[in-house]
Amino acid sequence: MTVLEDLAPPPEVEVRLHTLSRRERWQLRLPLLPALIYTIVVTQIPFLVTLWYSFQSYFWNTTAGAHFNGLSNYKTVFTSPAFRGSLVRSVVMTATAVIVAMLLGVAFAVLLDRKFFGRGVVRTLIITPFLVMPAAAALVWAGPMLDPNFGLVNWLLQPFGVHHVAWLSTHALGSVILVMIWQWTPFMTLIVLAGLQGQPADTLEAAKVDGAGALATFRELTFPHLRPYIELGILLGSIYLVNVFDAVRLMTNGGPGTATTNLPFYLFQQVNNAFDIGGAAATGVVTVILTIIVATFALRMFARVFQFEEAGA
């Protein structure tokens, strides 16, 4: 049976901690230290350096080197429409993709939860998009699928009066979001399906016997049961999707104009096209601060999803 894991160890372990000697405590810590130090060094130091460079003017294509320029990078960030635009697009892309993928995921999971011929095969077909290398997915969608002259999509939509639409120029943002949804719906499906299959069968049977309709059963029993799974899916999906880069870089290169430039791509451009380490660093710091604000809520949600509050102190 599928259950959400409990974050509490057996109580006897917790109680013993107070009686430990210094040496025993270090013995407990020792196995954790390599991973902890590694993670701190590799993930935190780059951000400290980012903070440092965010107060410098540093163009890596010149020999001038870095010099302190106070808050001027930050002034640029906050007054630049490019930053604001890419922030908004990041939010729009992530939110749309996560919500649509989750809606489709719930629908697919409900389908897959029934018994029918070849269920395993259909399940395999549905999870495959998630396994396709994101760079490959982006390029295949941009080429063989969405090509204005030879693409499969235009051919399939022909009966509906669609003629050689250049999707990547006329519906750039939608096309990128489409690929994000295509890749992440399987993820949502799997998580929701696990939730559906973890539903106690006897409760459902009782509801059926009591004459509850399918819709009422879903609303009153299934949905409340699924809620933590849906929250987990949205949370994890957002963590990954907010960083989407491959689809933007390889399908539209942020364009046309800046139509699909999200924050990751904007940062990429600052470093690679404008050679502006200082500016990119300031943008990065602001991004991290925004992320921390969102992540604080996310972590709280995470704790709740893992039934942390009930189980913990």
Next chain:
Amino acid sequence: MTASALPARAVKAREPRPQRAREMAGNVGWGVLAWVVGIAFFLPVLWMVLTAFKPESAAQTWPPKFIFSPTLAQFRLVFSGWGPFVTHSLIATTVSTLLVLLLGVPAAYALSVRPVPHWRDGLFFFISTKMLPIVAAIGPLYVIALHAHLLDSIWLLIILYTAMNLPLAIWMIRSFMLEVPRELLEAARLDGAGRIREINGVILPIISPGLVSTALICVIFAWNELFLALNLTITNAATMPMFLISSVPQEGLYLAHLSAAATVASIPVILVGWIAQRSLVRGLSMGAIK
């Protein structure tokens, strides 16, 4: 409830035939719908593989061709050029995954079996690093790599991929360790087993299937990673996603060649994912869903 349940069941047993037939037809209907959805969702993958077997001239036609004489020419072209890329990808993926397990197993042990004080903070520290967008530090990361002489080096990718997958692995391995029966651990301790013997002799044999699925998840993410590779490597450490990009030329026909390269680059992870379907959910939910 029982009172109302009994008559309901009695009615069901004497269900008239047409209704049962309708119910069966309904089930078939749902099955057909599921198949249609599944195939529609799989279509782009199918189209990618199909296009890969076309000669270039047959890949760019209107209407698109479904019947053509298949050729392996595109695959031959791919295999003639992928050498360094696939080598770098294999090294970065394997070594980083091994490092993740090496660091992750003891850490997960210290967060589950014999937990350190404040183990919850530890767990949440690891997960919070997954929320920090690495893209935010890409400029400085470039400068650090430059000064450390790690730019365009496979070691840089290994170091970063290890850090990228470690939090996920720790959460996942921990969830497997919590399932080890406590009686077994107690028994081993009574026998005088130290920490090392407890891990090697009791825990590892039990959680080894879990370690395999953890490794598979790490492999998937490392193999598919593009952003860091694109920014921090050029030729000496360029990986498979970059090989894909190089298969799109500035001009000329390329859809068939691109599809072959995309197929080759994706197949390993697709196969791994198909085989590990069951553990996929657990890995992606970081052990939250069993």
